[in-house]
Amino acid sequence: MTQIYIISGPAGVGKSTTSNKLAKQFHHSAYIKGDLIHHMVVGGYVPPWESEESLTLTWENIADLSINFVQARKHVIIDYVAFPEEVETFSRKLCSHVKDVEIKYVVLWVDRAELIRRDALREKEHQMGARCLELAEMFTRKKIDQRFVYDTTSIHPSALNEVLSTIRDDTRFTY
């Protein structure tokens, strides 16, 4: 069965590093970076949090790419800030187009102090500052089903393989 991993969580939590490494563990896989899809819009660009229409378009694009990759028998790793309602819409579209696909939804999490610490470790131009905490706050407000939330506060970033194994093997992430 082909798997789609939606690796979500606030900015700075480690989505890209985790997704990249996860994609490399499969013989056949594709890595979709949502930010990059959103930034394909050039003329008339608006950030996702300012326009629901632009965010819907990005998710349509992510879904169509995923369908093509699944049909080509590749596991798909999606790296994007994904809230439950977006995962629901995505999942419905996918299941109406492809069979034998398992969707896993993982909201990576760390506590506020660790989030600030990790953000500060990123390259200057990728640091999000206060926006990290705003995004974390949004996840908290959405009251996400705790089974999808993976708190990695106490896991040292060098132990990433442990995180990857849990994401792959723990059935609680299955959507």
Add this chain to the structure above:
Amino acid sequence: MTQIYIISGPAGVGKSTTSNKLAKQFHHSAYIKGDLIHHMVVGGYVPPWESEESLTLTWENIADLSINFVQARKHVIIDYVAFPEEVETFSRKLCSHVKDVEIKYVVLWVDRAELIRRDALREKEHQMGARCLELAEMFTRKKIDQRFVYDTTSIHPSALNEVLSTIRDDTRFTY
């Protein structure tokens, strides 16, 4: 009417610079970089010239993204090595999904000496070396309808606006 520009040509000819600037000239536009779509495959990656199957998948992805962007009323600029048979397949798919779309196909061209000169000006990690000439040779062998070929050998790179105006206004590029 929404327009799709396929900016093709051998590596080093200036596809990315031209496409980027072109996209910025529209109020509503999207820029699809084919290389980037192809590199979404991580596990089992093969370069496009080694696998027709992988190239077909990349064009499927480019087409689906284009359809979504056209439906969102955005002009689309595609930056990729595109040969006539790929443009034909792409064009058929597009026209069966969206109406009122005009496809323009531009094969940017410079002579061999200028191609080598421009390649050497790129950052080290982007230089293609002999591969530039191989690709140019492939375009020559395909005997592309000359109306799609835009020879910019004698246009100084600083006169990019002249190139952009020609691409936008000259009807010979209409597919």
